[in-house]
Amino acid sequence: MAGDTVRICLWSGPRNISTATMRSFEARGNCAVWDEPFYAWYLKETGIDHPGREETLALWPHDADEIARRCAGPAPNGEAEFFQKHMCQHMLPGLDLSWTAACRHVFLIRDPAEVAASYFATMDRATSADLGALRQLALFDEIAYVTGRSDWPVVEGRDVLADPAGMLRAVCAAIDIPFRTSMLSWPAGRRASDGPWAPFWYARVEASTGFDAPRASPHPLPDELEPVVAACRPAYEALKRRKLAAPRAH
Template sequence: MSETIRICLWSGPRNISTATMRSFENRHDCEVWDEPFYGPYLVKTGLDHPGRDTILANVPKDAAEIASRCAGEAPTGAPLFFQKHMCQHMLDDIPRDWMAACRHVFLIRDPAEVAASWIATTGSVTQDDLGAIRQSELYEYACQLTGRAWPVIEGADVLADPQAMLTALCAALEIPFDAAMLSWPAGPRDSDGVWAPFWYKRVEASTGFEPPQPSPHDLPETALPVVAACRPHYEALKARKLTA
């Protein structure tokens, strides 16, 4: 591969997005970028996320500059440039035209499970926190912009059969499958966002995709309206999801 292939993973929170980033980073031909638009998102929303001050002191905050880098080459020239994006970070005034230069994959999870996990961590949840509505919007935008339908994968499917699902995903993205994607060394990575100490404990202990487990978190009744608002968008993408 002589030309940079840029792959954007679009996910909501509390999914296997970081494990998927680990999977791609373990390839010999791939460099990753962890949540490039997190800085602009925090600046524009004013949200007090864990480690906010540290994050803003260490990440780029100019959305136009970030967009240009997303459409460019991997910093060290790797053939594959994998970018892990959180859908909720793509606010209305964040540039999107750069997405034409990329290939895309959309990672979904049942919003009830996402909400329960998010609340267990933060204490509350909103529609915007889950990112499902924005994810559906970004899917339609990416498909219209590029003139093709991009793969949708469900986290539970990847966990149930990593080799089959990653093989199918690589085929859909028109890149070769690499068995190195199935496991990785435990521990942190220099490529992890500076927010890793607050969110990545479990993935830092992992060496591969773990078998799917029932969610250990209960969903409070107060979160049901948020889940109900997100569910049609999740179901619409689920109907398009890739199978092995």
């Protein structure tokens, strides 16, 4: 391991602002990023069919132990910081998380009704496992145990959209790194650091140059997903009780 590397893990479910947050950290100027390190492993283990599955399996690593070693190792290209965007649903139960002791952690949450509606609009299905909320709460507890810290910051995506500078400043303080104003904007377009699934999922973030203002979800929630949302809501509410408050001033 590289003892001087600051490793930052973002733990999110789908259809949140996780990719925009990855853009934000990449814009710090000294921060390498890794987009969904365990995605190909997850696809291989589950056999699930996602857009970009074949491209991801061809180009992304499959070996969980090797992925973990890289996550706990030095940042690519000798950067001082190493930001990793992890999807909670990819981290199947039983996966060894001992490597997370070498990292600092941020948990990004969103109301499961909004996640379910957005996910369904793209995938035409949504299960509680797809949404990742239950796994996210379990990961919070597991990582708290591994790291010996139970107050890792929990952030509501909507709060970041409403006050990017204030919330990012609070997040940086919580994981003991300096806030940089460069985190608030980035050039539009695709990145070499984006995963091979980007053409299927990243159109909106590719057009972005910063965090958009919060808006109502444009997707209705199908009645059939009410039980899925109900199953996820207790985990979401448990994490929400821990979330960072939007600061009054910055």
